[in-house]
Amino acid sequence: MEEEEGGEDYLFKIVVIGDSAVGKSNLLSRFARDEFDHNSKATIGVEFQTQVLELDGKEVKAQVWDTAGQERFRAVTSAYYRGAVGALVVYDITRITTFESIKRWLDELNTHCDTAVAKMLVGNKSDLEHIRQVSVEEAKTLAEEEGLFFIETSALDSTNVNKSFEIVIREIYNKVSRKVLNSDSYKAELTVNRVNLANGVDLSKQKRSSLSCCSS
Secondary structure (H helix, E strand, O other): OOOOOOOOEEEEEEEEEOOOOOOHHHHHHHHHHHHOOOOOOOOEEEEEEEEEEOOEEEEEEEEEEEEEHHHHHHHHHHHHHHHEEEEEEEEEEOHHHHHHOOOHHHHHHHHOOOOOOOOEEEEEHHHHHHHHHOOHHHHHHHHHHHHOOOOOOOOOOOHHHHHOOOOOOOOHHHHHHHOOOOOOOOOOOOOOOOOOOOOOOOOOOOOOHHHHOOOO
């Protein structure tokens, strides 16, 4: 089918999850608008930003969703995760409790998504190295155990922020463009050039060995 003029070739929904105050909203605003809010308040409910990238001459639109990390807003869960094909699972390197919550967030992601998702473990606030509580080695070990990409970022000084999103987007794009994704049980909401992928998307087909671990 011919591409619609002015329309994106690919639309990917990506969610950003993790405990409250790990910097999810600032990661998103840095990626989408290259902004950082020093007085950022806790997200209430759900919001999303879009960013357009070009990969191999194709226009890829990433719709990135951010939600509140507090328990009282968890009622939005099902709708929030629906159709997601990528996820950044974020913790704060200066707060060990936010790292300890990662497996719970992964469990929630797996529970509410109809298919496996391209996942990136993100250790945010790398500019605060002097008060670090989570080592790079600990995070790499968890990433390897769970089959995740891994990177450390700083929304404050922009370190690796774009890279973290781009790795996830590239992983999704590679799978979709090679047409290796196929699942009769999952009818993806993801559209490619506004054509519903008849057989949906299943990132679980990837082998763990194809995942690479990246660190700052």
